[in-house]
Amino acid sequence: MKTILNGKQLSITIDRLCHQLIENHLQFEQTVLIGLQPRGIFLSDRIYNTLRKLLPDAKIQYGKLDITFYRDDFNKGKGLHVPNETSIEFSIENKKVILIDDVLYTGRTIRSALDAMLDFGRPASVELLTLIDRRFSRQLPIQPDYTGRTIDAFISQKVKVLWEERDGKDEVILVD
Amino acid sequence: MSLSVKHLLGIRDLQRQDIELIFQTAREFKEVLQRPIKKVPTLRDTTIVNVFFENSTRTRISFELAEKRLGADTINFSASGSSVSKGETLIDTVNNILSMKVDMVVMRHSASGAPHFLAKHIDVPILNAGDGINEHPTQALLDAFSIKExxxxxxxxxxAICGDIMHSRVALSNIYCLKKLGAEVTVVGPPTLIPKYLESALGVNVTYNMREALQWADVANVLRIQLERQNTPLFSSLREYAIAYGINRKLLDSLQKDIVIMHPGPINRGVELSSDVADSGHSIILDQVENGVAVRMAALYLLAGKQAS
Known part of the structure; x- marks a missing residue:
């Protein structure tokens, strides 16, 4: 087991990602945030709350998207996934969407998320923000626009993101 | 997480966790049905046949919509106008359909136990859409889901489950489902329409007095009088039934309490329910129908996934 980001580093990284978002999206007038269920939500909650502190006057729209019904491994003998809540209480038509997930690995989740999201409308553009990018392990041509930390890891290794709200402390670890 | 059963033949076979898993999944499908595009691609590699040996409006449309909203291909079969009238057996009929690469069967049959019989002879998942006077599991699930909502x-x-208990598969499935979820159940109706063993066998209360039952209940699930299943008359006339067991505005007002009115449809207006009750704010009859699609999507999704794992 190896620590990739400790609590302090995680908090700095999230702050930095927020500033990068502001750099490109200013007051978020045409931009919406969508966090991916179930694990991306912890990150997107943090990002949303940090942005609200940084931009107290901005009205930032924030939704949650579950991709269970869009997975490409249903009926492929991988077991059944239980769906989580989707709540997108606004139109994404012609908006700039920022998809938020914790770990980018094969890219298949993001592929599903793009399909799921397009059923809500046709956004002007879509960007991807991930906390951890496991590069060289992609199975689809998908790359992040904002990255917390890029890492190299073996297929046998797992990246675990721990959150204060759920696990009692903030930390990103690599498990063998 | 997955269901403990391979087929959905009756609520009797389900565990409480199965029912809760179906509800949890149905809640998310209900959200899908509010979207601009009310459809997901999950079962796009699945073909489902709806085999109906008995008439149906709601259940059949509801199942077909649920299948289409899941992206499945559907085919419909009804006994009238088919080779059943030429004497083909149930197993032959279904096996012929399955040999055309069909992955799931939804079946309604007038004989109790028909889907259980079929389950012993075919490999694909079967959803019981009502068998005789035995069970109608998806109806009970959507009823309980609607109560919970x-x-x-x-x-x-x-x-309170009210009316023709004897001939109602909805009643039996509802009793199983509600008891498994920890509710108290009372059945109410004329003595001739309530089976004698019910109280001891299923742990429900029995009363023959409608007012007493409604006074006690948070929810009244009112059943249709099934004249088509009564070979000998079990009450003197529909008019008399309506007077003794029909629920009308006056009766509800006299209770001086809130009560939720449900009905699985089709309603005999003026018999078990008067129009001013069926269309009132107490009634969640149309919510039941709406929830039916989401609950059936959940059942289909979980059974299709079960088959794979």
């Missing part, structure tokens, strides 16, 4: 919980709630 309306009242927030089922545990400890008092549910």
């Amino acid at each position: 309306k009242l927030g919980s089922i545990e400890g709630r008092k549910i």
Whole structure:
């Protein structure tokens, strides 16, 4: 087991990602945030709350998207996934969407998320923000626009993101 | 997480966790049905046949919509106008359909136990859409789901099932389902329409007095009088039934309490329910129909996934 980001580093990284978002999206007038269920939500909650502190006057729209019904491994003998809540209480038509997930690995989740999201409308553009990018392990041509930390890891290794709200402390670890 | 059963033949075979898993999944499908595009691609590699040996409006449309909203291909079969009238057996009929690469069967049959019989002879998942006077599991699931949605919980709630208990598969499935979820159940109706063993066998209360039952209940699930299943008359006339067991505005007002009115449809207006009750704010009849699609999507999704794993 190896620590990739400790609590302090995680908090700095999230702050930095927020500033990068502001750099490109200013007051978020045409931009919406969508966090991916179930694990991306912890990150997107943090990002949303940090942005609200940084931009107290901005009205930032924030939704949650579950991709269970869009997975490409249903009926492929991988077991059944239980769906989580989707709540997108606004139109994404012609908006700039920022998809938020914790770990980018094969890219298949993001592929599903793009399909799921397009059923809500046709956004002007879509960007991807991930906390951890496991590069060289992609199975689809998908790359992040904002990255917390890029890492190299073996297929046998797992990246675990721990959150204060759920696990009692903030930390990103690599498990063998 | 997955269901403990391969087929959905009856609520009797389900565990409480199965029912809760179906509800949890149905809640998310209900959200899908509110989207601009009310459809997901999950079962796009699945073909489902709806085999109906008995008439149906709601259940059949509801199942077909649920299948289409899941992206499945559907085919419909009804006994009238088919080779059943030429004497083909049930197993032959279904096996012929399955040999055209069909992955799931939804079946309604007038004979109790028909889907259980079929389950012993074919490999694909079967969903019972009502068998004779035995069970109608998806109806009970959507009824309980609707109660949970309306009242927030089922545990400890008092549910009255009213009317023709004897001939109702909805009643039996509802009793199993509600008891498994921890509700208290009372059945009410004329003595001739309530089987004698019910109280001891299923742990429900029995009363023959409608007012007493409604006074007690949080929810009244009112059943249709099934004249088509009564070979000998079990009450003197529909008019007399309506007077003794029909629920009307006056009766509801005299209770001086809130009560939720449900009905699985089709309603005999003026018999078991008067129009001013069926269309009132107490009634969640159309919510039941709406929830039916989401609950059936959940059942289909979970059974299709079960088959794979």
